[in-house]
Structures are given as C-alpha cells and as structure tokens.
Amino acid sequence: MAAVGTTASANLAQEPAAAAVVPQATAPLTNSSLYVGDLDREATEAQLFQAFSQVGPVASIRVCRDAVTRRSLGYAYVNYNSGLDPTAAERALDALNYVELLGRPMRVMWSHRDPSTRRSGVGNVFIKNLDAAIDNKALHDTFAVFGEILSCKVATEPNGRSRGYGFVHYEREESAALAIDKINGMLLEGRQVSVSPFVHRAERNAEGPRFNNIFVKELAPEVSSEQLRELFERHGKVMSALVAHDEEGRSKGFGFVTFEDPASAAAAVAELHESEQWGRRLYCARAQKREERDNLLRQKHEEARAERMARCAGMNLFVRNLSEDVDDDALRAEFAPYGTISSAKVMSEGGVSKGFGFVCFSSQDEATRAVTEMNGRMISGKPIFVALAQRKDVRRAQLEQQYAQRLAMGSAGATRGPLAGPGG
Incomplete structure (x- = not known):
C-alpha cells in the first residue's frame, strides 16, 4: 500500500496543528466535497491538509468528532476550491483513495450529503x-x-x-x-x-433470517445420525445430518442438520423446536458460527452489565488501594455501618486481589455517607480511595474534558491559526 505523498509527507504524523492553516481564497468558492473514511482516530486536520493540498487548493477540512468526548469518529470532509481548480477533487479521489495515512489506507469518495x-x-x-x-x-x-x-x-x-x-x-x-x-x-x-x-x-x-443449517441439542444418548435425518426429512430434502460424538464414540447430545433450501429449514425449526422426541424436549435453531455466538454472548454480557450499572446508579462505590488481605467479607464489614449493602466485591485474578473493588448500597443517601466517611480511611495499614463508580466511557469523557480545559487554560492568550479556511 502506498503512503501519502513523497518527501513532504514522510513526516506526516509529526506535523504540528498549525500546518493545517489554509490560505485565504482569492476567487469565489464553489467547493467540491470529498468524504474521507477509515481514518486512524489520531489523524488531524493538519495531517489531512498536508496530504490533500498536494493535489490542489483546499478550502476546508473537518474531522468529525463526538459531541461529548471530542474524539475523532474516524472520518472527515475535505472541500476543494473548485473556483481555483475545478478538477482538484476528482484528481484527489484518483490519487489518494486507499493511500495510507498513519498506517491506515484512507477510503476517499464523493461526499453525498443527501x-x-x-x-x-x-x-x-x-x-x-x-x-x-x-x-x-x-x-x-x-x-x-x-x-x-x-x-x-x-x-x-x-x-x-x-x-x-x-x-x-x-x-x-x-x-x-x-x-x-x-x-x-x-x-x-x-x-x-x-x-x-x-x-x-x-x-x-x-422476511426473517434465511438459513439452511440447523443446530439441534438435548438429543437422547441413543439417537443416531440416521435417526436424526429421518426426523427432519419430513420437512424437506436433507443434505446432511450428524450427531456429534466424543473420542470414545458417546453422543454429545447435539447435532447439525443441513437442508437443501431455507424454506424447509425454517419449517423444520418451527415444527420441531421444543417438541418431544425420544423422551426429550428438543432445542432447534439456526446454526451460528462461533464468531457470531461469541458476539451475541458479548452483547448480552454488555447489556447485563449496563443494566446492573443503571440499577446501581448513584449507589455503587468504587474502592481502590485495598490491601491484599482484604476480601469480599472484609470489604462488606468495613462499609456495613453506613447502610444496607446489596453487594461487595474485591476484584481478583488467579485468586490474587487486584487492589480494588465495588460496594453497592440500597440507597444513594447511604452511598453518599459512605463516601464521605470512608474516603481516606486506613484499612489494613493502607489509606483507601472511595468514590461513586462510573462507566468507563463516562469516566474517559470526563478525564478528556478536564485535560482539554487544562490545555485551554495553559494556552490562554496564545495566538493560534485556524485549522481550516472558510466553509470548514
């Protein structure tokens, strides 16, 4: 994959933000707009300007960012001054599509705002x-x-x-x-x-999902692949039917059936799921790839986690700097005087404490009191830190906002050129 430019772009990632200053246009602006996707999240307007200005007169560049965190969303818009160079955007599309910026190939195409x-x-x-x-x-x-x-x-x-x-x-x-x-x-x-x-x-x-392969479980130990085929053949032409066995030849209690057409597969699932077969209630569903199952389990885990966080909002405390000898029971005992505790957990790995944990109270008033009384308290010879627990994304957004505020205060009074010209 080619990299942006030749000599000037060799140091693309190191250029300061001031490099994105765009010269003021001397002709009326009729912008030709390009969409630039698949960007590295660290890519800046300055780096994009250096790449795209090699092709023609850039009028403006805007990296799209999250409204709260101000983190890049991974795409940008580049506007050329077609009044000065009518074909600049078209040449950039030909020259820079799939060219690497910060090690990632950019995906450049015409911007369709409609x-x-x-x-x-x-x-x-x-x-x-x-x-x-x-x-x-x-x-x-x-x-x-x-x-x-x-x-x-x-x-x-x-x-x-x-x-x-x-x-x-x-x-x-x-x-x-x-x-x-x-x-x-x-x-x-x-x-x-x-x-x-x-x-x-x-x-x-x-239309509903279309599939040919069916996963079947809760099979009785004596069920063979041929019996499985016979059961499903009532609903259409079966291409294959297999009961899974272990190394010793014993049934694992599940199998797979593949139909010639999706309609037969859907009919079989509708008819046989939760039906009584060989003294067992069968489970039949569309067979999923391992990656698909993992993604589904991950999604369910995240949803359950978000639900727990929402349920404990304002009542869940984060406790860190815990001594290694503090376990769940000891953590609960320390916080018990301040209210009813629904859960207390010290996080560990391989049976060894990671030095932090969580305590969830039954009310926000109890949690607030515990923070006031317990933050800085000595437990097993170490001062603990106690605060309301926050989701990672919320905590990251706050930290980034605080960092941005400190930068703004530190650079107060300094003069900095704009990152983009008119229309950015």
Missing part, C-alpha cells in the same frame, strides 16, 4: 465469502471495470480483520447488474464469491 442516494439501495451490490486477503482497494479494483463506483467497503472487525463480506455502490444500476452477472460465482483469491443486489436490513428482517 442521504437518499445512500439509502435508496439502487446500484448497491453485496459481496460475501471474500478471502481475508481482499481489502477495500482489491475489492474496488475488481469491480471498477463495470462502472463508476460511489463507495466500496469491506466489513471488518474492530481489530481490522475482514468479516468476509463487503459492499460496492455504483453510480448506475446497469453497472451493478453487470457486476452481479459477471462476478457472481467467480473465484477471488481461491474462494467462490457470491454477488447479489444489496437488501436493506429492514427488508431482510421483514
């Missing part, structure tokens, strides 16, 4: 079963031969790993139809890809 273009779905193609080696640029290069592409994106995990599917949005519906006709079923990097018209989530949900 959401109707994006939401219409016209010209939008969905590609699945992509090899992990195919990134945004490789996908773009493959599909660009069929027409003008408005946007191209491979879906990724937070760690950057491909999720095996992506989207290409064409300017013209005819280009999308041609791409589907030519690429669907082809081998890309050794894998046969599926290419189809994009269907909005709302429409997919209205």
Whole structure:
C-alpha cells in the first residue's frame, strides 16, 4: 500500500496543528466535497491538509468528532476550491483513495450529503465469502471495470480483520447488474464469491433470517445420525445430518442438520423446536458460527452489565488501594455501618486481589455517607480511595474534558491559526 505523498509527507504524523492553516481564497468558492473514511482516530486536520493540498487548493477540512468526548469518529470532509481548480477533487479521489495515512489506507469518495442516494439501495451490490486477503482497494479494483463506483467497503472487525463480506455502490444500476452477472460465482483469491443486489436490513428482517443449517441439542444418548435425518426429512430434502460424538464414540447430545433450501429449514425449526422426541424436549435453531455466538454472548454480557450499572446508579462505590488481605467479607464489614449493602466485591485474578473493588448500597443517601466517611480511611495499614463508580466511557469523557480545559487554560492568550479556511 502506498503512503501519502513523497518527501513532504514522510513526516506526516509529526506535523504540528498549525500546518493545517489554509490560505485565504482569492476567487469565489464553489467547493467540491470529498468524504474521507477509515481514518486512524489520531489523524488531524493538519495531517489531512498536508496530504490533500498536494493535489490542489483546499478550502476546508473537518474531522468529525463526538459531541461529548471530542474524539475523532474516524472520518472527515475535505472541500476543494473548485473556483481555483475545478478538477482538484476528482484528481484527489484518483490519487489518494486507499493511500495510507498513519498506517491506515484512507477510503476517499464523493461526499453525498443527501442521504437518499445512500439509502435508496439502487446500484448497491453485496459481496460475501471474500478471502481475508481482499481489502477495500482489491475489492474496488475488481469491480471498477463495470462502472463508476460511489463507495466500496469491506466489513471488518474492530481489530481490522475482514468479516468476509463487503459492499460496492455504483453510480448506475446497469453497472451493478453487470457486476452481479459477471462476478457472481467467480473465484477471488481461491474462494467462490457470491454477488447479489444489496437488501436493506429492514427488508431482510421483514422476511426473517434465511438459513439452511440447523443446530439441534438435548438429543437422547441413543439417537443416531440416521435417526436424526429421518426426523427432519419430513420437512424437506436433507443434505446432511450428524450427531456429534466424543473420542470414545458417546453422543454429545447435539447435532447439525443441513437442508437443501431455507424454506424447509425454517419449517423444520418451527415444527420441531421444543417438541418431544425420544423422551426429550428438543432445542432447534439456526446454526451460528462461533464468531457470531461469541458476539451475541458479548452483547448480552454488555447489556447485563449496563443494566446492573443503571440499577446501581448513584449507589455503587468504587474502592481502590485495598490491601491484599482484604476480601469480599472484609470489604462488606468495613462499609456495613453506613447502610444496607446489596453487594461487595474485591476484584481478583488467579485468586490474587487486584487492589480494588465495588460496594453497592440500597440507597444513594447511604452511598453518599459512605463516601464521605470512608474516603481516606486506613484499612489494613493502607489509606483507601472511595468514590461513586462510573462507566468507563463516562469516566474517559470526563478525564478528556478536564485535560482539554487544562490545555485551554495553559494556552490562554496564545495566538493560534485556524485549522481550516472558510466553509470548514
């Protein structure tokens, strides 16, 4: 992957913010706007200006940020002065799309502020079963031969790993139809890809999830794969049926059934889920990949955690600098004089205290009193710190706000140039 620019951009990440000052335009502004996505969260207007000003006269640059934390959202808008250079934005799109900034390839495309273009779905193609080696640029290069592409994106995990599917949005519906006709079923990097018209989530949900593979559990020990097949064959053509066994040949109590078509699979689940078979109440559901199950479990864990935090809001205390000999019971005993405690927990790893914990009271008044009385109290020879517990994102936002305020106070009176020119 190419890096931004040649010599001037070699030190892109080290340029100070003042480098983003844009010269005042001398001609009337008719901006050509580009959307720049997949940015590193540390990328600044200054660094983007250095990259995009190499192509033409930049009128303004804006990195979009969270309204509360002011952290970058990972995308920006770059506006060129088309009055001075009518083709600058088009050249930047050609020259800088997928070029690296701070080690990450930028995704550059025309800015469509009118959401109707994006939401219409016209010209939008969905590609699945992509090899992990195919990134945004490789996908773009493959599909660009069929027409003008408005946007191209491979879906990724937070760690950057491909999720095996992506989207290409064409300017013209005819280009999308041609791409589907030519690429669907082809081998890309050794894998046969599926290419189809994009269907909005709302429409997919209205139809219900489509699947061929079924996960079955609560099977009696004596049930064989052939018996499992016979049970499900009443609902359609079964391609395979397998009961899982351990190394000694004993049933693990679950199995998988694959139908030829999704309609049969859906009918089987509707009919057999929680039905009595071989003296057991069966569980039947769409088979999920391990990654999908892990994501679902993670989501449920986060929802349960958020629910606990909401239930204990204003009543849950964070206690740190605990001695290693302070356990759950000792922590509860120390705070018991201040009210009714619903839970007291010292966090540990491998049976060793991590030096902090949480105490949840039944009322906010009790929690407030405990903070007042216990903060700084000596326990087992160490002064403890006690405060109301906060979610990580709330605490991070407060710390960042305090840091920004200190920076503002420290630079009071200093003159700093703007990061962007008119229209930013």
